[in-house]
Amino acid sequence: MTAASEEGPTISTGPTVREVGEFALIARINAGREQGSAVQLGPGDDAAVLTAARGRYVVSTDMLIEDRHFRLDWSTAEDIGRKAIAQNAADIYAMGAEPVGYVVGLGIPERTPVDFVTGLADGFWAEATRAGGSIAGGDIVRSPQVVISVTAFGDPLGEEPVTRSGARPGGLLAIAGRPGWSAAGYALLAGGHVPESGPGAATAVAAHRAPRPAYDLVRAAVTGAHPPVALTDISDGLLADIGHLAESSGVAIDVRSAALRDTELAECAGVLESDARQWILTGGEDHVFAGVWPAGSPPPPGWTVIGDIEAGHGVTVDGARYRGPQGWEAFSGTDSANVGHSR
Amino acid sequence: MTAASEEGPTISTGPTVREVGEFALIARINAGREQGSAVQLGPGDDAAVLTAARGRYVVSTDMLIEDRHFRLDWSTAEDIGRKAIAQNAADIYAMGAEPVGYVVGLGIPERTPVDFVTGLADGFWAEATRAGGSIAGGDIVRSPQVVISVTAFGDPLGEEPVTRSGARPGGLLAIAGRPGWSAAGYALLAGGHVPESGPGAATAVAAHRAPRPAYDLVRAAVTGAHPPVALTDISDGLLADIGHLAESSGVAIDVRSAALRDTELAECAGVLESDARQWILTGGEDHVFAGVWPAGSPPPPGWTVIGDIEAGHGVTVDGARYRGPQGWEAFSGTDSANVGHSR
Numbered sequence: 001m002t003a004a005s006e007e008g009p010t011i012s013t014g015p016t017v018r019e020v021g022e023f024a025l026i027a028r029i030n031a032g033r034e035q036g037s038a039v040q041l042g043p044g045d046d047a048a049v050l051t052a053a054r055g056r057y058v059v060s061t062d063m064l065i066e067d068r069h070f071r072l073d074w075s076t077a078e079d080i081g082r083k084a085i086a087q088n089a090a091d092i093y094a095m096g097a098e099p100v101g102y103v104v105g106l107g108i109p110e111r112t113p114v115d116f117v118t119g120l121a122d123g124f125w126a127e128a129t130r131a132g133g134s135i136a137g138g139d140i141v142r143s144p145q146v147v148i149s150v151t152a153f154g155d156p157l158g159e160e161p162v163t164r165s166g167a168r169p170g171g172l173l174a175i176a177g178r179p180g181w182s183a184a185g186y187a188l189l190a191g192g193h194v195p196e197s198g199p200g201a202a203t204a205v206a207a208h209r210a211p212r213p214a215y216d217l218v219r220a221a222v223t224g225a226h227p228p229v230a231l232t233d234i235s236d237g238l239l240a241d242i243g244h245l246a247e248s249s250g251v252a253i254d255v256r257s258a259a260l261r262d263t264e265l266a267e268c269a270g271v272l273e274s275d276a277r278q279w280i281l282t283g284g285e286d287h288v289f290a291g292v293w294p295a296g297s298p299p300p301p302g303w304t305v306i307g308d309i310e311a312g313h314g315v316t317v318d319g320a321r322y323r324g325p326q327g328w329e330a331f332s333g334t335d336s337a338n339v340g341h342s343r
Numbered sequence: 344m345t346a347a348s349e350e351g352p353t354i355s356t357g358p359t360v361r362e363v364g365e366f367a368l369i370a371r372i373n374a375g376r377e378q379g380s381a382v383q384l385g386p387g388d389d390a391a392v393l394t395a396a397r398g399r400y401v402v403s404t405d406m407l408i409e410d411r412h413f414r415l416d417w418s419t420a421e422d423i424g425r426k427a428i429a430q431n432a433a434d435i436y437a438m439g440a441e442p443v444g445y446v447v448g449l450g451i452p453e454r455t456p457v458d459f460v461t462g463l464a465d466g467f468w469a470e471a472t473r474a475g476g477s478i479a480g481g482d483i484v485r486s487p488q489v490v491i492s493v494t495a496f497g498d499p500l501g502e503e504p505v506t507r508s509g510a511r512p513g514g515l516l517a518i519a520g521r522p523g524w525s526a527a528g529y530a531l532l533a534g535g536h537v538p539e540s541g542p543g544a545a546t547a548v549a550a551h552r553a554p555r556p557a558y559d560l561v562r563a564a565v566t567g568a569h570p571p572v573a574l575t576d577i578s579d580g581l582l583a584d585i586g587h588l589a590e591s592s593g594v595a596i597d598v599r600s601a602a603l604r605d606t607e608l609a610e611c612a613g614v615l616e617s618d619a620r621q622w623i624l625t626g627g628e629d630h631v632f633a634g635v636w637p638a639g640s641p642p643p644p645g646w647t648v649i650g651d652i653e654a655g656h657g658v659t660v661d662g663a664r665y666r667g668p669q670g671w672e673a674f675s676g677t678d679s680a681n682v683g684h685s686r
Contacts, residue, residue, distance in 0.1 A: 046576055047403035055395055056393060065485070095388065103494055139406050140673055331361040
């Protein structure tokens with residue numbers, strides 16, 4: 001039994017992955033899990049086999065690195081596992097599809113407690129249950145720090161996937177979910193604040209530890225009478241990701257800042273003397289969904305109209321260019337551009 | 344322009360990924376690449392979209408960590424890229440399927456030269472061209488060392504995938520490819536030997552740097568008149584992976600060591616006063632394919648019969664239990680169990 005270790009998570013005094021070995025570890029992770037209906041063959045062979053209900057499938061992949069995308073002293077193993085699945089599931093929904101399966105590559109130090117790995121797996125499965133689909137396979141390797149790579153697969157909810165390129169002038173931009181809360185949680189944790197430190201703090205910290213994308217609202221929108229013509233998820237920051245949508249569609253987007261006001265988040269920002277508006281416009285990781293509906297076809301209940309699609313290019317806020325960083329960039333080293341991401 | 348750096352690959356004096364930024368880097372990686380016919384939507388949206396020719400798809404994932412699965416001073420970026428795709432493509436073929444697409448998660452230090460990343464991408468595409476399919480998407484993040492996570496997707500070549508569980512007593516075990524060469528290359532490199540250091544050394548070192556799985560021989564076997572009833576690829580070691588096949592099928596396997604003799608590899612082993620037999624039986628990473636054919640249905644040309652399927656359980660060599668490590672285990676720290684894998 002190893003209590004302390006120089007490397008790797010130390011949340012437990014139980015056995016380490018080195019002590020139990022790769023195959024026993026995999027057996028523990030998979031014990032008692034039930035595969036979804038799309039998984040014809042799950043873990044245990046050279047590869048998994050999944051069915052594609054409509055003859056095509058949607059695929060997304062994301063990699064999370066310890067101390068860059070999560071911190072072991074800020075989040076539980078289950079939080080981290082949930083976050084890894086949520087950000088991939090959100091990408092699948094953002095294509096107008098629903099997840100049916102995931103494979104997970106996991107790099108861990110040899111002194112990692114087995115409990116940490118089963119905690120991660122519990123998080124993977126908990127969020128997969130919420131989003132749809134099951135963990136159909138994976139790979140576990142030794143690594144100097146925790147690395148998680150999730151690939152998600154989904155079936156389109158409609159006949160065709162919904163891309164970022166369908167927005168046209170005259171349309172309305174609407175979102176599902178509340179942007180800025182994960183950035184607020186990051187700011188609180190980075191400042192050493194506890195969840196009890198002020199109004200909204202517990203909500204913000206929870207949002208940062210594991211996002212809760214509004215999967216149901218996307219599903220209802222895509223399968224409803226008036227589906228969106230373009231769709232994306234906000235992972236790098238609202239302005240940044242709406243910018244990608246505008247560019248893909250060949251349109252301009254003007255954001256109505258009044259529609260984004262969030263008095264609870266403003267109260268939370270007051271504690272830190274921070275700017276809730278900056279969190280809302282540039283914080284990623286809430287995995288808020290952004291959709292575009294054509295003129296005369298309003299978004300369904302639960303979606304908030306926050307902008308207008310116009311001819312031209314680029315994103316403006318209340319008609320003016322927004323000054324300051326727009327969102328996350330993988331190799332940027334400035335804190336101001338990385339709000340909402342732990343590093 | 345950064346020449347030397349404290350972290351990350353330093354093969355170039357050109358710009359680093361931090362200097363060009365995430366989006367310019369992604370644009371360079373994807374420039375001029377042509378997607379395969381199964382990729383309906385490639386990089387640039389929330390997710391990729393692929394077609395499933397037979398209404399189902401086969402999925403495999405593998406993670407490679409710098410200094411554990413490859414060394415930057417032993418392999419070029421293109422070697423590493425080819426290896427990452429090859430080991431996943433081999434898993435797809437080992438299910439009796441052919442790859443149609445891949446997504447790649449890539450973690451790199453911010454000081455990595457752009458040339459290194461484009462070299463990796465060239466390797467990904469070169470091996471994808473050889474194996475089938477194209478790189479349909481990915482994710483690039485900052486990481487303390489190079490981490491590569493590949494997920495491959497394939498269409499079954501026949502009506503059903505070929506699993507590990509179809510072997511029955513009376514059948515013959517055959518392989519396509521020459522096992523032990525990657526382990527030999529590892530031993531040579533670890534011993535400081537250059538490719539010119541003796542007979543077969545150049546072949547062995549090349550095999551370790553980037554495997555060349557016999558995709559064509561699996562394809563011909565699976566689509567031929569007498570397809571195998573069980574199939575796997577040798578990634579952890581011949582005895583270890585045949586052991587998994589035996590266990591999945593509920594049979595015993597006896598390996599005929601005479602059929603595995605390799606005089607060229609024995610010459611190569613002589614230089615190091617090593618044992619070629621150990622490399623052959625326990626070295627992984629050549630991604631040799633192992634198939635089982637029922638009694639009276641011989642394997643096709645190019646496959647070598649190396650064993651017999653019997654009632655019972657476990658793997659024997661010439662009727663006796665093999666003493667010593669059987670192959671690779673992710674968290675084992677002993678060198679003898681890790682032949683063929685750099686750490």
